[in-house]
Amino acid sequence: MSLHVAGAGWVTPLGGGVDEVWNRLLRGDEATTQTVSFGENHKSYFGFLVPKDALKNLPPHPRLRRASAISRFAAAAGLDAIAQAESKTSKIDMDRVALVFAASNGGVIYTKRFYDDIVKSGAQSASPLFFPETVFNAPASHLAAILGINGASYTIVGDGAVGILAMNMARDLLESESIDFCLVVAAEEADWVLCDAYRKWRLVKTQPPIEPFCNPSRGTILSEGAGAVLLGREGSVKVSSINDGGNFSHQQEATNLIDRILHDLRSEPAFIIASANGTFVDFAERTAIQKQMPTSMVYSPKPALGESVGASAIWQVIIAAQALGKKRLPPMLHACERSGLQFATTSSHIGSNAIVLSCGLNQQAAGLRLSV
Numbered sequence: 001m002s003l004h005v006a007g008a009g010w011v012t013p014l015g016g017g018v019d020e021v022w023n024r025l026l027r028g029d030e031a032t033t034q035t036v037s038f039g040e041n042h043k044s045y046f047g048f049l050v051p052k053d054a055l056k057n058l059p060p061h062p063r064l065r066r067a068s069a070i071s072r073f074a075a076a077a078g079l080d081a082i083a084q085a086e087s088k089t090s091k092i093d094m095d096r097v098a099l100v101f102a103a104s105n106g107g108v109i110y111t112k113r114f115y116d117d118i119v120k121s122g123a124q125s126a127s128p129l130f131f132p133e134t135v136f137n138a139p140a141s142h143l144a145a146i147l148g149i150n151g152a153s154y155t156i157v158g159d160g161a162v163g164i165l166a167m168n169m170a171r172d173l174l175e176s177e178s179i180d181f182c183l184v185v186a187a188e189e190a191d192w193v194l195c196d197a198y199r200k201w202r203l204v205k206t207q208p209p210i211e212p213f214c215n216p217s218r219g220t221i222l223s224e225g226a227g228a229v230l231l232g233r234e235g236s237v238k239v240s241s242i243n244d245g246g247n248f249s250h251q252q253e254a255t256n257l258i259d260r261i262l263h264d265l266r267s268e269p270a271f272i273i274a275s276a277n278g279t280f281v282d283f284a285e286r287t288a289i290q291k292q293m294p295t296s297m298v299y300s301p302k303p304a305l306g307e308s309v310g311a312s313a314i315w316q317v318i319i320a321a322q323a324l325g326k327k328r329l330p331p332m333l334h335a336c337e338r339s340g341l342q343f344a345t346t347s348s349h350i351g352s353n354a355i356v357l358s359c360g361l362n363q364q365a366a367g368l369r370l371s372v
Contacts, residue, residue: 001175004235005370007088008318009080010227011055011073012305013048018084022322025330026346030304033208033221038192045195046208048223048306063142068107068133071142073226073311074187078143081183081228089234092181097230098152098173101140102166102186104159104310104362107133109191139187152177159360160275161245162186163227163313164368168244170231180232186314187226195222203279203361210303212276212332213286213339220277223306227314229321237321238371240353241265245366251280258359259288261367266292269351270369271329271344273316277302281359286339288357296355299323299344303333313358317368320354324372 013031014021033046050073058064058076067075078099086092110133117127132138137155144153152173156166163186170182198204198220205219231239243261248254272289276282277300289298301319308315323329329350332343352372359365 002233003171003174003239004232005229005237005239005321006181006232006235007081007085007230008228008321009077009084010225010315010318011050011076012225012315013050013223014305015051016054016076017080018318018322025301025304028331028333030333031223031306036190036192036195042192045192045199045204046221047190047195048221049190050225061146063145067142068110068138069189070107070187071133071139073189073224074101074139074185075143075146077226077228078147078183078185081230082147085230094148095150096180097149098177098179098182099140099144099149100166100170100182100184101137101143101155102162102184102310103136103155103157104162104188105194106136107138107189108194109189110134112191112193143185151179159362159364160309160312161358161360161364161366162310163317164242164358164366165244167231167239167368168242171242174231182231183228184231184314185226185228186311188224188308188310190222190224198222205278209334210278211334211336212278212300212303213282213341214336217279217282220279220302220307223308225308225311227311227318229314229317236372237324239368240371241369243367245364247363248365249363251284254280254359254365255284255287257365258284258357259291261365262288262292262355262357265355265367265369267353267369270353270355271297271299271323271350273320273354273356274298274300275312275316275358276300277307279361284359285357286341290340295342297329297344297350298341299329299332313356316356316358320356320370323350324354324370
């Protein structure tokens with residue numbers, strides 16, 4: 001079956017709207033970090049957070065009155081993807097659309113508030129209004145209700161590679177179900193608890209910027225937002241191959257796994273949208289690229305947008321699709337020039353294939369290839 005990107009939408013620390021954020025990336029813009037704190041006696045962290053005006057076009061809906069940030073991000077991105085697809089064709093029958101939602105950490109802000117109430121005042125004080133938003137499939141429920149999707153709706157939980165796994169599931173649904181489209185949405189929200197956990201795992205650095213492909217790695221900065229792609233049987237950008245990768249338990253396994261993924265996906269001429277984020281991921285991807293496609297142009301959006309964990313792979317897919325359609329890549333920011341890789345510039349010549357590599361921080365890796 002032929003699988004294509006019919007529409008896309010995202011909410012990012014650089015704002016919302018595919019074209020708006022894309023143009024900012026082309027200019028070399030970098031999101032501004034904000035302080036993520038948890039009171040006077042706790043360490044503060046830096047994060048790339050979604051600006052309030054990024055959700056200015058989100059329509060009012062009863063489902064969103066008390067919804068968590070992750071649900072609102074997902075709704076805005078999903079609605080934009082549907083709108084973009086309808087602007088190119090005709091109105092989409094939502095009864096023939098399936099939904100796959102991908103997440104890594106879920107609604108951490110509401111989860112923290114819910115358990116804070118229990119710790120401080122006992123179980124009877126915890127608001128029952130908070131609890132539904134702590135469940136991983138809450139955003140999928142909200143989005144399905146807002147869009148009027150009555151059919152299949154799934155939630156996949158993973159790490160930074162979960163967006164690719166969600167697209168693989170969407171492909172299977174389109175092959176087996178009587179549907180015309182599958183909407184894949186991935187979202188993440190940033191909170192002090194999340195930053196503190198990743199800091200304890202020695203993955204987060206104390207100050208920006210994110211510096212990809214440096215040796216030794218210097219750490220990443222967490223971010224938040226959502227990305228959505230509407231997959232169908234027609235469209236200008238084709239999903240020509242998906243490699244659902246696998247799991248790894250240490251860095252060498254990650255390197256070997258990404259090498260196998262890239263070997264399977266490689267095609268010429270092609271450019272690579274990497275997930276390099278200033279952590280061990282960079283070494284694994286750099287080693288594989290140098291071995292399998294050493295002359296390919298490489299771009300990672302993480303220095304500009306931050307490490308959005310669950311949302312990151314779908315952001316990469318949208319960037320790859322935009323680059324194929326616009327015939328150009330944004331400039332690579334803060335990359336280590338001694339890495340031996342060829343980094344993108346605004347004048348870079350790109351091929352007709354885009355390879356998305358996604359290596360997560362919690363032991364998953366996957367990839368896919370887009371083509372025009």
